[in-house]
Amino acid sequence: MKKQGTSENQVKIAYLGIGSNLGNRLKNIDISKFKLQSQNIKIIKCSSNYETISWPDVKNPKFINIVIKVETYFSANKLLKICNKIENELGRKRFKKNDPRTCDIDIIDYDQKVIKFNRKNYLNIPHSETSKRCFVLIPLYEISKTWKHPKTKVNINKLISLLKIDDLRAIKKI
Secondary structure (H helix, E strand, O other): OOOOOOHHHOOEEEEEEEEEOOOOHHHHHHHHHHHHHHOOOEEEEEOOOEEEOOOOOOOOOOEEEEEEEEEEOOOHHHHHHHHHHHHHHOOOOOOOOOOOOOOEEEEEEEOOEOEOOOOOOOOOEOOOOHHHOHHHHHHHHHHOOOOEOOOOOOEHHHHHHOOOHHHHHHOEEO
16 A cells, blocks of 8 residues: 555646547547546646648648646556546557557656656657647647746747748648
């Protein structure tokens, strides 16, 4: 039994990005949220749904993306395993990077920590492209207007102001 008050037993705040561009996209996102909660991951806030073109191949189906703020007692590695398990349960196939997928769950921020490659799991928090992705930053801003990038400490307002205008025009709240 772990001692109460140790850092492993304290709640962590994390932000997760959930996206889908195959099948019933909204249903896939709702099921993902339900499955996260059934793993004792408490959703505190949830953004609206945002639709964006698929990247890098715009010919693929459009994505619906959300960002959720959660409370968890899990380590970052365990949280990643849970996210990957949910993706697999929803039929995600990993053939080629950026292929269309039923479900994609990314850890955007884990307790404002910077976490690099781990030998057991590929874990890189924050995701290296977080500050360039409107489908992450816009929904994240909706639920956390004071968020700062864990590595660079740049606030979300500044990050959004640096996005390309075409990217901002391509995202649509639905």
